[in-house]
Amino acid sequence: MSVTDTQATACSGGLPEVNRERGQRQVFCGLAGIVWLHRKIQDAFFLVVGSRTCAHLLQSAAGVMIFAEPRFATAILQERDLAGLADCNQELDRVAAEILERRPDIKTLFLVGSCPSEVIKLDLAKAAERLSDAYRGRVRVLDYSASGLETTFTQGEDACLTSLVPELPAGSAGERSLLVLGTLPDVVEDQFARLFAELGIGPVHFLPPRHATDLPPLGSATVVLLAQPFLGETARALQRRGATLLTAPYPFGIEGTLGWLRAAADAWGIPAARLETVTAPAIARAERGLARQRELLAGKRITFLPDSQLEIPIARFLQRECGMELVEVATPFVDRQLMESELAWLPSGVRLSEGGDVDRQLDRVRTDRPDLTVCGLGLANPLEAEGLRTKWSIELVFTPVHGFDQAADLAELFARPLVRGALLRV
Amino acid sequence: MQLTLWSYEGPPHIGAMRVAASMDGVHLVLHAPQGDTYADLLFTMIERRGQRPPVSYTSFQARELGSDTAELVKNTIQETYDRFKPQVLLVGESCTAELIQDQPGPLAQGMGLPIPVLSLELPAYARKENWGANETFYQLIRGLLKSRVPAPGSERELRASGARPLANLLGPSALGFRCRDDVIEVTRLLDSIGVDVNVVAPLGASPADLLRIPEADFNVCLYPELADQACHWLERMFGQPTVRTVPIGIGATREFLAEVGRVAGLDVTHTQDPIWSRMPWYSRSVDSTYLTGKRVFIFGDATHAVAAARIASEELGFTIVGLGTYAREFARDVREAAKIHGVEPLITDDYLEVESRVAEAHPELVLGTQMERHIAKRLGIPCAVISAPVHIQDFPSRYAPQMGFEGANVIFDTWVHPLMMGLEEHLITMFREDFEFHDGATASHLGAGAGAGRPQESRSEPVETTDRADDSIMTWAPEAEQELKKIPFFVRGKARRNTERFAQERGILTITVETLYDAKAHFGR
Numbered sequence: 024m025s026v027t028d029t030q031a032t033a034c035s036g037g038l039p040e041v042n043r044e045r046g047q048r049q050v051f052c053g054l055a056g057i058v059w060l061h062r063k064i065q066d067a068f069f070l071v072v073g074s075r076t077c078a079h080l081l082q083s084a085a086g087v088m089i090f091a092e093p094r095f096a097t098a099i100l101q102e103r104d105l106a107g108l109a110d111c112n113q114e115l116d117r118v119a120a121e122i123l124e125r126r127p128d129i130k131t132l133f134l135v136g137s138c139p140s141e142v143i144k145l146d147l148a149k150a151a152e153r154l155s156d157a158y159r160g161r162v163r164v165l166d167y168s169a170s171g172l173e174t175t176f177t178q179g180e181d182a183c184l185t186s187l188v189p190e191l192p193a194g195s196a197g198e199r200s201l202l203v204l205g206t207l208p209d210v211v212e213d214q215f216a217r218l219f220a221e222l223g224i225g226p227v228h229f230l231p232p233r234h235a236t237d238l239p240p241l242g243s244a245t246v247v248l249l250a251q252p253f254l255g256e257t258a259r260a261l262q263r264r265g266a267t268l269l270t271a272p273y274p275f276g277i278e279g280t281l282g283w284l285r286a287a288a289d290a291w292g293i294p295a296a297r298l299e300t301v302t303a304p305a306i307a308r309a310e311r312g313l314a315r316q317r318e319l320l321a322g323k324r325i326t327f328l329p330d331s332q333l334e335i336p337i338a339r340f341l342q343r344e345c346g347m348e349l350v351e352v353a354t355p356f357v358d359r360q361l362m363e364s365e366l367a368w369l370p371s372g373v374r375l376s377e378g379g380d381v382d383r384q385l386d387r388v389r390t391d392r393p394d395l396t397v398c399g400l401g402l403a404n405p406l407e408a409e410g411l412r413t414k415w416s417i418e419l420v421f422t423p424v425h426g427f428d429q430a431a432d433l434a435e436l437f438a439r440p441l442v443r444g445a446l447l448r449v
Numbered sequence: 450m451q452l453t454l455w456s457y458e459g460p461p462h463i464g465a466m467r468v469a470a471s472m473d474g475v476h477l478v479l480h481a482p483q484g485d486t487y488a489d490l491l492f493t494m495i496e497r498r499g500q501r502p503p504v505s506y507t508s509f510q511a512r513e514l515g516s517d518t519a520e521l522v523k524n525t526i527q528e529t530y531d532r533f534k535p536q537v538l539l540v541g542e543s544c545t546a547e548l549i550q551d552q553p554g555p556l557a558q559g560m561g562l563p564i565p566v567l568s569l570e571l572p573a574y575a576r577k578e579n580w581g582a583n584e585t586f587y588q589l590i591r592g593l594l595k596s597r598v599p600a601p602g603s604e605r606e607l608r609a610s611g612a613r614p615l616a617n618l619l620g621p622s623a624l625g626f627r628c629r630d631d632v633i634e635v636t637r638l639l640d641s642i643g644v645d646v647n648v649v650a651p652l653g654a655s656p657a658d659l660l661r662i663p664e665a666d667f668n669v670c671l672y673p674e675l676a677d678q679a680c681h682w683l684e685r686m687f688g689q690p691t692v693r694t695v696p697i698g699i700g701a702t703r704e705f706l707a708e709v710g711r712v713a714g715l716d717v718t719h720t721q722d723p724i725w726s727r728m729p730w731y732s733r734s735v736d737s738t739y740l741t742g743k744r745v746f747i748f749g750d751a752t753h754a755v756a757a758a759r760i761a762s763e764e765l766g767f768t769i770v771g772l773g774t775y776a777r778e779f780a781r782d783v784r785e786a787a788k789i790h791g792v793e794p795l796i797t798d799d800y801l802e803v804e805s806r807v808a809e810a811h812p813e814l815v816l817g818t819q820m821e822r823h824i825a826k827r828l829g830i831p832c833a834v835i836s837a838p839v840h841i842q843d844f845p846s847r848y849a850p851q852m853g854f855e856g857a858n859v860i861f862d863t864w865v866h867p868l869m870m871g872l873e874e875h876l877i878t879m880f881r882e883d884f885e886f887h888d889g890a891t892a893s894h895l896g897a898g899a900g901a902g903r904p905q906e907s908r909s910e911p912v913e914t915t916d917r918a919d920d921s922i923m924t925w926a927p928e929a930e931q932e933l934k935k936i937p938f939f940v941r942g943k944a945r946r947n948t949e950r951f952a953q954e955r956g957i958l959t960i961t962v963e964t965l966y967d968a969k970a971h972f973g974r
Contacts, residue, residue, distance in 0.1 A: 047525070048508040052484025072450070074544035074573060079459040080487045082838075083495070091827040102574045105548070114450040121452050138545035142514075171484025172511040172545075305536045382532060399687040401489030401501065408499030 039366060039375045041357055046380025046408050048326030049401050050330060050355055051080075051417075053169030053179025054137065058085045059420060061094040061185055063206050066130040067235045068122060069095040071169075072115065072147060073137030075374045096122065100139055115150050116157070123162060130161075131235035133183065136168035140395070163190065163235070175355040177253040177331045177420060180206060184231060187238065188260040190228075194242030201227045201287055202239055202266065203253030204258065209233070215250075215274075215426060218284060221301045224291045230257075240268050241266060246284065250274060250425060252365070253332040255358040272364040274425045275433060276340035282364065305427035312431025314342060319438040323394040326387075329355040329379045330399055330416040337419065337433070345434050349373050350393045353384060356441040395437060412440045455800045455820045457775035457838060461571035462543045463488055464581025467540055468589065468675075470502040471651035472542045475589070476535035478526050480542035480553045482517075483508045491624055493834055495841050498623075505529040507546075526557050530564075537593070537654045538566045539585065542796045544573035554631045565656075579674040579750070579776060579799070582622060586651055586891040587678035593659050598686040605688050614713035615644045615665040616692070619680055620672030621652040625752065627838040628652055628672070630850035635671065635696060638717045640854045642706055642717050645761035651675075667712045671695065671852070674750055674776060697756035698860070699764055718886045726854035728861045732765055739874065740865065744943065746771035746812035748795070748803055748821055749836025751779030753851070755786045757816050757835045760860060761923055762790060770810040771795060771805065800824075814868060819843075829938075831867035833891070835860075869939070877937060923952060932962045947972045 026144040054077055057069045071077050078097035087094075098118045103109040114133070123129060132154070134147045143287045150352075151166040158164065167186040169179040184204070194200060201224055203215060212229055218226045228239030243265035249258060252273050262268055271286035281302060288298045317371040325347050327334040334354040343345040351374040359366075369375070376384075386410065388396055396406055396413045414437055462479055469477040470492050479485065485506060493504045507525045509518055530538065540557040554568020567588050599605075616639060621628035629652075636646050647665035648658045662668075662683065669692045670680045680691040690712050696705035703722075709719035720731075737905065745767040747757045751774045761767040773795025774783045782795040787794035795806050804824045807815060815825045815832040819839050825832035834843055835851075850856040869892035871875070884892075903967050925933070936944045944965075951968035952960050 046508070047486075047506050048483050049486050049489070050483060051487055052482070054484070055487075060484045074571070075453075075456055075458075075460040075577065076462075076485060078453050078456045080484075081457055083487060083491060090823050092455050093823070096452060096454045097456075099453050099456070100574060101451060104450055105574055109450070111450070118450050118452045126844070138484070139548060141511075142545055169483040170511075175483065200705070234651075241729045256930045329877065382528075400494050401486055402493075404493045404497060415766055 024055055024180055026146060037369060039373050042374070042376040044376050044378045044380050044383065046357075048059040048175075048379050048426070049328070049380070049381040051084075051176040051399070052138070052171030052421065053174030053176065053182055054080055054171075055084055055176055055184060056169060056179025057081060057095050057135065059206060060180060063233065064231050064235050065132070065233060067094070067133060068126060068129040068131070069135055070119065070122060071097040071135045071137055072136075072140045072145065073097055073100065074139045077137045077139075082233055092126070097420065100143075105143065109271070111145055112150060112153070116154065118163070123158065124218050130163065132162055132164045133164040133186070134164065135183075136166065136170055138170040138172050141170050141172055141388075165190070171212045177251070177333070178356070180191050180251070181254045181256045184254060184257040185260050187231065187235075188241075188257060188264065191238050191241040191264070194240035194245055196242060196400055197244055198226075198242070198246045199246065199291075200240065200242075201225065201228060201290075202241065202245050202247045202261070203229045204247055204249045204254055204261070207250055207425060210428060211423050211425045214428060217304075218301065221289065222288055222293055222298065224287050224292070224293070245285070248287055249361065250283075251284040251333075252336055252358070253356075253360055255289055256362050258261050258361065272339075272362060272368065273336040275336050276344045276430045277306055277313070277427060278368075279336060279340060280425070280427050280430070281306070285404065302427070309427040316431055316434035316438050317345050319397060319441060320434060322348065323441065324348045324350050324391070325392060325397065325437070326350040327354070327393045328381075328384055328388075328394040328396065328402065328416070329351045329353040329376075330358060331418050331420055332358075333416075334397070335362055335365050335369070335375075337424075338373075340430075340433065341437060342370060343368065344395075344430070345437075347358075347437075349388060351376065351392050353377070353379060355379065378446075395441060397437075414440050450797070453800065455823060457798050457800070457818065457820060457910070458578035459488075459577060460573045461523075461576045461581025461584070462541055464583070465539060465569055465571060465585040466492075466502060466504055467578075467582050467623045467625070468585040468651045469504060470498075470652070471621075472791035473653070473655040474507065474536035475539060475656060476503045476533050476537075476915050477539040477541065477766050478505050478507075478522075478529050478530060478553070478557070479541055479543055480507045480509075480522050480525075480546035480551060482545045485543050485545075487818075495839075496624055502623075503533065503535070505958070506639065512778075514549070518549060518776045519553075519556060522551055522556055523560065526553075526560060526562075530562055532958070536564060536651065538562065538564055539569055539586075539589075540566060541569035541571050541578075542573075547573050565592055566914055580778065580954050582675045583678050583778075586619075586622075586675060587682060589651075589656075590659060590662065590679045591682055591689075593656060594662065594683075594686070597663065613643050614667070614715065615647040616709070616713075617647050617662050617665040617668045618649045618671055619668050620670060620674075621649060621674055622865045623652065624837070625652075625672060625675070626750075626839055626843065627834075627847040627849055627851045627856075630848050631671065631852040631856065633722035633848070634850040634855050635669070635854035638702070638706065638771070639669075639709065641723065642710065643717055644701075644709060644715070646870055646892065652772055663689070665689065667692060667709075669709070673752055673779065692813075695752050695756060697753065697856060698760040699726065699854070699857045700759060701756055702853050702857065707867075715811045723854055726857065728764070728854075728857035731861050737765075737865075740868070741766045743814055744770045744810070744812045744940075746807050746810050747806075747815060747835070748773045748775075748815075748817040750774060751782045755782050758786050758790055759866075760857070763814070764857070765795050765864070768816070770812050773797065773805055773806070811940075812947065813939040814864070816864065830870075831939075833867055834842070868892070874937065899926045899932070908939045922958055923949065923960065924958070926962070929960045929962050929965050932965055944969070 024260050042325040136147050146164040151164045158254045167182040245266040245268045248269050269286040272282040274280040274283040338352045357377045371424040403415045406413050423429050469475050492498045492575045540554045557566045582828045621632050667690045683689045694705040696702040754774050769790040772787045775798040816835045817823050818836050948968040
């Protein structure tokens, strides 16, 4: 597209250059985050205020599961809402009442903004405030925007968690605590909790919690460690409430996980020897598991198309720990502050791009013919049909991939399509 | 605002995408915000296509709203044309673009592209997916053929004597329920009576194929939801008659052949059912006797719902306790069918209303869409899918038509499968305390764990709870409640409701075992 302005931004300190590209983007909007958030936070309900398109997106993504009681819904705007014939606020109150009557077990209701609700400037923040007053003591009502205008895929989680930040209770003054930020699968959360306990780091809390009623405390002595790279807004909101952000790589692979734990250990003044003792068994296990996958992956060329902002840390893991060659790493958005440690680990001269113009990116994939292309489901089968092996990227947010004990599983996600490609004789 | 847990149809631009993705050489430019490309997944994942749908998006974001989004539209159109070189370009808007009113269609038409450019009006807040597909297909046909409409009064050319009659199959499309195999089955049917197929559209057709549509002797409107406007127009402009019987079910297939015979001037009275028509014998065989009077609730698009109702009552011997559609445009057909079957038609696109009507009707089987599978799970009722919207498992690899004689075979197997098989049903009724085969367990041929544990009866009857609230004096004696539990679960809800109605009409305050059996005698089965 001619709006594409391919401008190379030189970085200081020898960090890789980022090419910015603009054009047709083949990505999800933030509403897709609801698909995993509704499972993580079990007592929350997500009400999208939008159009039939928004409803259709959600059910196309999640509707293959058969729900006895869905935990998300859409308030679809009608012509009378747009024409101003119906008072949108009254309508919203009616719809919220209907949901809460059907689902008395819901403790937190998220009003989720969409492109249509934003274009018509429907004030969901006001609505959330009004509804919170009306249901005080029973249901907390919050709002966030997950529109395609504002957010790309995982940024929906960022927006959702940002809306929770003001709700976090104040922590007791002076008591140091660790807050791990970002949705983690339950099993990974438990592993990290055990590691922190062994290291003597605590108390440890997780955001989001499994129940929106168990929000972690937050105070000036809270130290925040990001488990996911796409949570810039939430991190800054926590900072504004006095929390301290640790600079760390993301806990993918052995190196990333160790660096991530070390950041916390340093903050707690834990000696390096102690960290080594605690992590040694897990690292030894992870190395054994990784060795098998490395044999399959080493020397293979990989391209990432933009999707989730997980691209940079995972590319770093695949390059440094699995021996893969990075052809291009594209990501929807580069938050330099949050990517500092990761960018430093990327090989110099790596092709790094931000944003995207899908047709041009596909042209490059066809020219490069990498062994593996990480891309969304709209592109995966078409690329397979062209004889290119793909790894669909959404799986990275739906699979336990963080931490030592998942390092081999993470590598296996990328090895599997290659193994399958070699296996099939049809 | 309408509260929607699940919606039966997507927005109208999805319909336009389905038509574009069905065809070769047609490209659609959609003015839409970043994120609306999710719709590509419907084609690449649900239908498992190996190509990207021929759709380009402007993907505007918040920062572009302040500047010239119209310029973005023009750039996208130009780049799309340069890259894909389509033979026809469709231009439309998604719901958000409709709000900012950049008029992409007229913009595109003013750009002087050397191909036909069709501007689509897709009112996203008033209309839905099938309407969008129907409108897009009609605009395409009209746009390409209007210059070839013969002068009024001119005679249609007669078919060369001896040549086989030619039919167009109109309506099958990408993301249509079983369209792929229906086309094969209907082509086979037509061939068996000496009729050839001229053009199938939109599925697999190019703009050049659409130009050949007038060469056929008549049109077969396989899916009225998608093709009825186009068929009407072709009838008016080119004098092509339309065959309107949709051949789903044995009876409908025979009628379809008769109608084709009439329209094509062929004698089909001696045509025999082919050897692959097994469903009539399966349904007559004694193993199917227990299917008699099974209470079934039917919901879907109008075409499939009406066809299903006829099959259920005339070909399987079920009793229809509910019939409805989400397709308001075709409500009349469903109303007529409901009258024949003696039920109140349900015309709604409100999932919650369907749910409450199903709960109220206490069916033993639900025939519906992917959405009714959610309802059936909640209520613990067996369910089979008969209509879009559907998910990936209903785009099967195997040959699985709904139309024609093989379609009837497929339907027999699909609908009977979720029901508990005869012997198990008998034994469960006789012996109620078996640890393995009991009320709470799923039918054993469906495997353990499939929907383990039926939901509480009270949850499955939201309508009744309100009834009882109004009439709080009526109670069940504990022995009567115990006795009720001895009735098999799939008819228990109905028995409860009938008994309460019986008691209410007679002013009985406490329902006893006697009342239960009195009511049973009164209503019969």
